[in-house]
Amino acid sequence: MRRLLWALLALLLLAAALVWAWNFWGTPSLDESPPTTPPNSDQVARGAYLARVGNCMLCHTERGGTPYAGGRAIETPFGTVYSSNITPDAATGIGGWSAGYFRRALQEGRSRDGRLLYPAFPYPHMTLVTANDADALFDYLRSLPPANKPNRAHRLRWPYSTQAALAVWRVLYFRPEKFEEDATHTPEWNRGAYLVRGLAHCGACHTARNALGGSSDLTDLSGGLIPMQNWYAPSLSSASEAGTADWPLAEIEQLLSTGIAPRATTSGPMAEVVLNSLQYLEPGDIRAMAVYLKSLPPTPGDTDPLEVRNPTDQVLSRGSKIYKDRCIECHGDRGQGVPNAYPALARNRQVTLPVTANLVQVVLHGGFAPATRRNPKPFGMPPFATQLSDADVAAVLSYVRASWGNRASPVSEFEVAQQRSSARP
Template identity: 60%
Template structure:
């Protein structure tokens, strides 16, 4: 027994050492904060642009709070993470940080004191950010007004609240990386790859996650349900979901810049991305992202785990009636829609997605494209949560999924009821 105990202890020590070693990969010596010269104006401007590209303010600005002062709650399956204060306040923010500290946070997912950061902060993607871009972002953050707002402690369940558990997670699922240009591709493609995979962290939403919140491939863009939000980010590689391989490049640019295009409209979380981030990017960067997204190898559609539901005659009759009462005025009797205002439903691949959560979200909560410079007064859909019953919602969604050649399976009343209850505060 004594030998077994000693063996177990040695094994535990070895595993702990392995975890520590794996978590120190890519680490560089840290220079402590020193008196820094005021950042140059061009570096501040570049950093501000890169922060937009990374959509950093979306998480690090609380609703009604000071810009980048943190405090916003980010719900996860393991508890609540609160975004940190990025302003240069000496005690509450990044005032005591050096450029090395900031680089380590982006590249290695560590705070100034060496603590491991939770991957709600997408360092799993920001690890691709170059050191030059990191330094420019830090210069910008040094220039914003300092806000005395202490960071809110995270509220995570045990053992997810422990550094040990996070260390094991990182050993299993995170390896620091870097962006390396593909010499066989043009510069425009490489720039698009850098923005989509790194700063844009598109895979943070457009990838499926396992029970521990990790993806099998951090660069994967094959679609996934966004945790805690009840929205499905469709596959960017599957033609039946959200691939843009068959689009004109100008259409992809328009979608990212304005939120609407002849073949698609963004709603939900993606509308926030366009509003706060991509509409502000330079046309050359949007063009680069479009070129990269169009080049993605064709993937397969997400598989719906639940069995396909057939629409019976009673549901069909109910769905047609609800559509006539509430939908036909905008979307037309034949689902043709109104160009530039209300999307066509006939032949709309968003209606045929195997995951139907987005449709339920839009009918219950409404949906508007973002207000952008190119589309300042977007047309949208009002919420029907207080107007339609679960049976009505299931019937009308099933109707539009089946009509006009869409031929997709029906949606059950139970699916609607579950999503309505999970979306209720």
């Protein structure tokens, strides 16, 4: 028994040494000196644009707070992570950082002091950002007014709060990479791939995660439930979810830049992305992203149902009555909707998704497309959380999912209750 215990201890020490070596061995030395001259205006403007592409300000700004001064709470299944201050304040921000330290944080997920960063900061995607783009981002951030705001301590459960656990996670799920252009595709396609996979980090939402928050492939865009937000980011390669292989290119561009297109309307987290980021992108970059997304090989949706259950006559009758009372004025008596205003529900693949989270969210809390420059006054849907019971919401959604050519299983009261109880202020 003693020999066995010593053997186990030796194995644990060996594993710990390997994890340490994986994360820290061979780390190149960096220029530790912060820049002493201000960045040029062209570099600042380029960095500001790249920050828009990456939607950096959204996470690094507390609601109502100073831009980029951090403090925003990011809820995860493991606890709360607070975004950091990335203004050029020397005491609490990145004022004492060099460009090399900033590149390392972005591409390797390590802070100035070598501390491993939590992947709520999407460095598994930002690792693809080029050194030139990283330097432009850094120059933009150091051009901002410094904000003296200390970073808040994360509130994570043990052992997720430890650097040791994070080091193990990185061994399992993180590899520093460089973006490599694919010579078999056009420069436009490669630009789109760079933006979608890297700086815009679309896979942060549109890729399924396991219980540890990891994924074996962050580029598959196969869809997944966004942790703690209870929105489902549909597969971008499945024709039954959000794939665009059969869309005209102009419609994909329209959806990305305005939040609304003939076949789809964004809401929830995606509407926020369009509002704060995508609407400001240059037309060439929007087109490049559209070209890349359209080229994704069609795949079966990960959530495609094996069988479809039919709602009972009682549920259909109740749902039909609620639809006529609450929904018909905007969505029409045949679910046809109103072009450029209210989306059609008939043969709408978002209506028939097996994951019903988004439908329940919209009925309970409202559905609102983003207000964009090309669509400044979007139509929205009011919330019904205080007007409809769980049974009412389940019935009307079950009716919609079984009408006008739609064929999907009914929504249960339990699914509605889950969404209602998990709503966050």
